[in-house]
Amino acid sequence: MTYLAKPRLHHPTLPKNRRGYTRRDYEGAISTLCAGCGHDSISAALIQACFELDVEPHRVAKLSGIGCSSKTPTYFLGNSHGFNSVHGRMPSVLTGANLANRDLLYLGVSGDGDSASIGLGQFAHCMRRGVNMVYIVENNGVYGLTKGQFSATADRGSKSKRGVVNTDAAIDMAQLALQLGASFVARSFSGDKEQLVPLIKAAIEHRGAAFIDVVSPCVAFNNHAGSTKSYDYVREHNEAVNRLDVMVPRAAISAQYPPGSVRAITLHDGSTMLLHKLAADYDPGDRIRAMNYLAERQAQGQVVTGLLYAEAEPEDLHASLNTVSGPLNALGERELCPGAAALEKFNASLR
Amino acid sequence: MKATDIGNPDYFHKVVDCQWACPSHTPVPEYIRLIAAGRYGDAYLVNWKSNVFPGILGRTCDRPCEPACRRSRVEDADAREPVAICRLKRVAADQKEDIRARLPQPAAQRNGKRVACVGAGPASLTVARDLAPLGYEVVVLDGEQRAGGMIRSQIPKFRLPEEVIDEEVGYVLDLGVEFRGGQYVSSLRALLAEGWDAVFVGCGAPRGRDLELPGRREAAAHIHVGIDWLASVSFGHVTRVGKRVIVLGGGNTAMDCCRSAKRLGGEDVKVIVRSGFEEMKASPWEKEDAMHEGIPILNFLVPKAFLHEGGKLTGMTFEKVQAVYDANGRRSLIPTGEPDQAFACDEVLVAVGQENAFPWIERDLGIEFDRWGMPKLDPKTLQSTLPRVFFGGDAALGPKNIIWAVAHGHDAAISIDRHCHGEDVAVRPPPGVNLVSQKMGIHEWSYDNEIALDRRYRVPWRDVNVALKSIKVEVELGFDAKTAFREAQRCLNCDVQTVFSAKLCIECDACVDICPMDCITFTHGGEEQDLRSRLRAPAANLAQALYLADGLKTGRVMVKDEDVCLHCGLCAERCPTGAWDMQKFALDVTHAGPGCRDRRAPVRKVA
Ligand SMILES: Cc1cc2nc3c(=O)[nH]c(=O)nc-3n(C[C@H](O)[C@H](O)[C@H](O)COP(=O)(O)OP(=O)(O)OC[C@H]3O[C@@H](n4cnc5c(N)ncnc54)[C@H](O)[C@@H]3O)c2cc1C
Ligand SMILES: Cc1ncc(C[n+]2csc(CCOP(=O)(O)OP(=O)(O)O)c2C)c(N)n1
Ligand code: SF4
Ligand code: SF4
Ligand code: SF4
Ligand SMILES: [Mg+2]
Numbered sequence: 028m029t030y031l032a033k034p035r036l037h038h039p040t041l042p043k044n045r046r047g048y049t050r051r052d053y054e055g056a057i058s059t060l061c062a063g064c065g066h067d068s069i070s071a072a073l074i075q076a077c078f079e080l081d082v083e084p085h086r087v088a089k090l091s092g093i094g095c096s097s098k099t100p101t102y103f104l105g106n107s108h109g110f111n112s113v114h115g116r117m118p119s120v121l122t123g124a125n126l127a128n129r130d131l132l133y134l135g136v137s138g139d140g141d142s143a144s145i146g147l148g149q150f151a152h153c154m155r156r157g158v159n160m161v162y163i164v165e166n167n168g169v170y171g172l173t174k175g176q177f178s179a180t181a182d183r184g185s186k187s188k189r190g191v192v193n194t195d196a197a198i199d200m201a202q203l204a205l206q207l208g209a210s211f212v213a214r215s216f217s218g219d220k221e222q223l224v225p226l227i228k229a230a231i232e233h234r235g236a237a238f239i240d241v242v243s244p245c246v247a248f249n250n251h252a253g254s255t256k257s258y259d260y261v262r263e264h265n266e267a268v269n270r271l272d273v274m275v276p277r278a279a280i281s282a283q284y285p286p287g288s289v290r291a292i293t294l295h296d297g298s299t300m301l302l303h304k305l306a307a308d309y310d311p312g313d314r315i316r317a318m319n320y321l322a323e324r325q326a327q328g329q330v331v332t333g334l335l336y337a338e339a340e341p342e343d344l345h346a347s348l349n350t351v352s353g354p355l356n357a358l359g360e361r362e363l364c365p366g367a368a369a370l371e372k373f374n375a376s377l378r
Numbered sequence: 379m380k381a382t383d384i385g386n387p388d389y390f391h392k393v394v395d396c397q398w399a400c401p402s403h404t405p406v407p408e409y410i411r412l413i414a415a416g417r418y419g420d421a422y423l424v425n426w427k428s429n430v431f432p433g434i435l436g437r438t439c440d441r442p443c444e445p446a447c448r449r450s451r452v453e454d455a456d457a458r459e460p461v462a463i464c465r466l467k468r469v470a471a472d473q474k475e476d477i478r479a480r481l482p483q484p485a486a487q488r489n490g491k492r493v494a495c496v497g498a499g500p501a502s503l504t505v506a507r508d509l510a511p512l513g514y515e516v517v518v519l520d521g522e523q524r525a526g527g528m529i530r531s532q533i534p535k536f537r538l539p540e541e542v543i544d545e546e547v548g549y550v551l552d553l554g555v556e557f558r559g560g561q562y563v564s565s566l567r568a569l570l571a572e573g574w575d576a577v578f579v580g581c582g583a584p585r586g587r588d589l590e591l592p593g594r595r596e597a598a599a600h601i602h603v604g605i606d607w608l609a610s611v612s613f614g615h616v617t618r619v620g621k622r623v624i625v626l627g628g629g630n631t632a633m634d635c636c637r638s639a640k641r642l643g644g645e646d647v648k649v650i651v652r653s654g655f656e657e658m659k660a661s662p663w664e665k666e667d668a669m670h671e672g673i674p675i676l677n678f679l680v681p682k683a684f685l686h687e688g689g690k691l692t693g694m695t696f697e698k699v700q701a702v703y704d705a706n707g708r709r710s711l712i713p714t715g716e717p718d719q720a721f722a723c724d725e726v727l728v729a730v731g732q733e734n735a736f737p738w739i740e741r742d743l744g745i746e747f748d749r750w751g752m753p754k755l756d757p758k759t760l761q762s763t764l765p766r767v768f769f770g771g772d773a774a775l776g777p778k779n780i781i782w783a784v785a786h787g788h789d790a791a792i793s794i795d796r797h798c799h800g801e802d803v804a805v806r807p808p809p810g811v812n813l814v815s816q817k818m819g820i821h822e823w824s825y826d827n828e829i830a831l832d833r834r835y836r837v838p839w840r841d842v843n844v845a846l847k848s849i850k851v852e853v854e855l856g857f858d859a860k861t862a863f864r865e866a867q868r869c870l871n872c873d874v875q876t877v878f879s880a881k882l883c884i885e886c887d888a889c890v891d892i893c894p895m896d897c898i899t900f901t902h903g904g905e906e907q908d909l910r911s912r913l914r915a916p917a918a919n920l921a922q923a924l925y926l927a928d929g930l931k932t933g934r935v936m937v938k939d940e941d942v943c944l945h946c947g948l949c950a951e952r953c954p955t956g957a958w959d960m961q962k963f964a965l966d967v968t969h970a971g972p973g974c975r976d977r978r979a980p981v982r983k984v985a
Contacts, residue, residue, distance in 0.1 A: 030951075031821075031827065031828055035831060036894060037894060037895065037896075038895050038896045041896070061954065062951065062954045063955070067892075070891075218885060218886060246954045258884050262931070
């Protein structure tokens with residue numbers, strides 16, 4: 028951590044986006060996490076993605092649970108809405124907020140302890156329901172905030188800093204999300220922003236339950252030899268299946284790619300997602316094969332990263348529940364109190 | 379691009395933009411920190427060691443350090459200004475306690491070598507300052523009665539009070555230097571015959587250019603060459619000037635002439651220049667000062683003739699011109715064809731340039747001169763083609779400034795010291811370099827790394843009406859202690875270097891994310907030009923180095939653009955492994971003395 032606030036001065040050529048903001052305008056308070064924490068890099072990636080997508084900070088709600096990871100919303104998007112919930116309960120609060128105001132961008136930020144242990148049930152149902160959100164698990168394999176106990180995502184056989192071997196089976200959050208019906212699933216690494224930033228952008232553009240499992244080394248408790256969530260281990264075992272470029276509508280696509288290696292996917296607002304295949308046989312449009320692929324590679328000790336699955340036409344909770352099209356706070360008295368006749372009609376329909 | 383050799387003393391020296399730009403390499407951030415700490419005497423001595431005349435320079439220096447200062451590249455675009463380096467130097471001089479006891483003492487023992495310095499300007503005085511404490515018998519000769527050179531004879535007292543000159547010239551002469559005033563050297567042959575081990579020529583560029591135009595001779599009584607007139611003003615021979623004065627020329631001498639005239643009874647004083655306002659040679663602040671005193675500057679007017687009646691000057695005529703640029707961007711001044719302009723006046727001061735003159739140096743002594751009449755010198759050693767004769771200051775370069783004269787003095791003193799010890803003067807020992815970690819605790823540094831956002835502070839001026847009443851009242855008042863502290867806090871401590879150790883780095887990106895200026899990038903290697911275009915922020919300032927380190931686990935390289943680094947140390951605070959460290963760079967510039975020689979001390983042979 029640092030005690031000094033980051034000076035306001037910036038590079039003389041720092042660009043502005045379409046909203047007139049610089050990247051620096053998307054920063055938050057100075058981080059109090061340990062120096063070198065992967066979570067800080069994820070915050071930086073979120074800042075970059077929001078800047079590049081011209082996101083309006085006041086149209087964003089950041090929600091989190093408890094943990095070092097769950098503290099990070101303080102460190103990015105300092106001008107957005109935020110809610111720091113109870114341990115493991117972020118998904119419910121997010122679901123409620125989303126139902127009340129469907130127009131905001133919901134960023135759910137959680138940890139492997141927060142989501143895979145105490146909050147596993149909440150996580151499961153939020154994915155099942157298809158809440159329109161970006162759900163990020165900052166996955167370090169330990170409870171960082173409480174001094175490094177193994178979390179439920181720690182691999183069986185991996186060693187704690189004090190040499191204790193983990194005997195429990197690991198939960199793979201990405202596989203779980205696929206199984207639970209998330210319409211966008213990705214995995215990345217905090218130390219690879221070239222991969223992570225476009226994935227976050229694509230997740231923001233996705234209208235449905237988007238989940239990203241980001242392996243994020245804990246420098247204080249889980250970055251030693253014998254850990255499977257360390258910088259060195261992840262770099263050695265990372266198998267990226269593809270690379271993304273997300274192009275906002277106004278940006279010209281100038282890069283040249285060898286034919287056949289790139290698939291362009293048009294997103295709902297006219298932006299384009301360019302998918303560079305790295306593993307020839309990998310198809311992020313096939314949920315079942317994706318699940319198999321992940322299981323196979325996991326057995327071989329590899330960490331598969333990239334865009335794992337994306338549904339082209341996702342359906343979200345609001346569509347399933349057939350809710351009103353605008354946020355509840357925009358409804359007038361007439362819509363909220365339609366009168367005795369309307370109530371009578373509604374009651375009759377239930378008889 | 380290859381990995382940066384940070385062992386090269388020049389690498390980190392260049393990062394300290396101000397120190398690198400200063401001809402005598404004054405450790406600017408070091409003395410600015412001392413000022414912020416209220417240690418004015420220490421700040422003064424740091425300066426004195428490097429530039430000999432802190433009080434004088436703190437008021438008059440040409441300050442090449444300021445345009446170079448990093449601060450002016452990092453502030454918001456609407457008001458980018460350097461640290462007021464020069465005026466902080468004055469604070470050290472004005473606010474210091476008595477430091478005399480801390481200056482070197484006259485040598486207890488002479489070393490038997492005799493050096494004569496011709497001229498008592500800053501160049502000669504620096505040679506004397508460096509050599510006298512080593513035991514040299516240094517004799518400084520000047521045609522004027524008092525030492526100081528043009529510092530005393532030219533620079534008006536309202537910019538530089540006499541007491542400041544007396545004090546700092548005194549510090550040098552008190553080192554056991556013999557000053558012989560009123561002794562113009564009219565023959566170098568005769569001087570050399572006196573058997574000096576070395577002679578230093580610091581006679582300046584004493585001749586002011588004249589303007590041979592119609593009417594020059596007839597109206598001569600009211601037309602003066604600027605530098606001669608200024609000397610007469612300095613020495614009190616001239617105390618009045620006509621009501622209407624025209625000053626010709628656009629350099630600093632012209633600015634001093636017009637401001638002096640305004641104080642000696644000139645009511646309608648104007649400066650008339652051939653070139654445009656921007657191309658004028660005078661420093662921006664000198665022009666600003668003149669205009670502040672209500673002196674108009676008229677541009678694009680080429681003097682044509684002096685008008686006179688019955689032996690009395692009545693005015694001048696000028697041709698109107700405009701600047702035209704050719705394909706190579708070269709400028710020429712073309713008449714506009716408009717009718718000539720006439721201005722009435724009572725007196726004209728001609729400040730159109732200065733020249734070297736060496737009438738007292740015989741041309742058959744073995745000292746070769748080039749076709750412009752300048753001595754042929756080795757630019758590093760300042761040695762002439764006669765090995766025991768050295769030149770420095772304006773005499774070596776043509777008219778320049780005080781700080782260059784001082785830098786030459788140091789270089790010539792080294793040459794003389796080596797020459798007198800029978801060593802090759804061309805061999806120049808490299809400076810000493812020291813890098814010391816500033817880490818004191820996890821997030822504690824022994825320097826103040828918080829970045830102040832203050833804009834540059836203005837030095838207060840005396841009320842114009844009071845200032846214009848006297849030729850001797852100093853116009854600028856200097857910063858008070860509180861403002862000096864605030865201004866000092868603007869300095870970025872560019873000497874506290876970011877030093878990277880690849881073998882400690884785990885490539886976590888923490889430094890990249892925290893850096894407020896986007897200086898740091900981890901990427902694959904490449905040629906410098908290519909790298910400059912694909913960093914986190916484009917590195918367009920080619921004058922500033924890229925710091926490249928290889929040996930990272932992923933095979934990538936770390937590239938840091940030094941250009942706009944705030945030296946805030948946040949990269950080092952965020953680094954989990956200590957791969958970044960903040961280390962203070964200290965440059966020990968070699969001066970004359972045992973440190974500049976090959977044979978440091980007599981080595982006793984063991985049988
Ligand atoms: C009007 C004016 C204003 C200036 N203002 C500034 C300023 O604000 N800041 C700045 O940095 N620079 C300024 N300068 C320039 C600066 O004064 C000179 O660059 C500097 O003084 C040069 O130093 P020097 O040691 O080479 O010689 P000088 O200072 O020129 O000294 C040479 C000395 O040698 C003596 N001398 C010459 N020939 C002989 C001889 N044969 N025998 C004995 N003695 C001899 C002369 O009398 C003189 O005293 C100014 C110059 C002028 C003309
Ligand atoms: C209800 C409840 N139970 C237990 C805790 C103690 N606790 C705080 S943080 C945490 C685990 C956090 O782990 P994770 O979500 O992985 O976050 P990290 O710190 O590793 O980023 C636990 C168990 C708590 N705060 N509240
Ligand atoms: S900021 Fe300070 S150290 Fe840096 S160039 Fe300017 S004066 Fe020198
Ligand atoms: S000291 Fe480090 S963090 Fe600060 S500007 Fe320089 S490189 Fe960036
Ligand atoms: S913070 Fe330190 S360890 Fe991390 S990338 Fe920077 S230098 Fe390397
Ligand atoms: Mg965790």
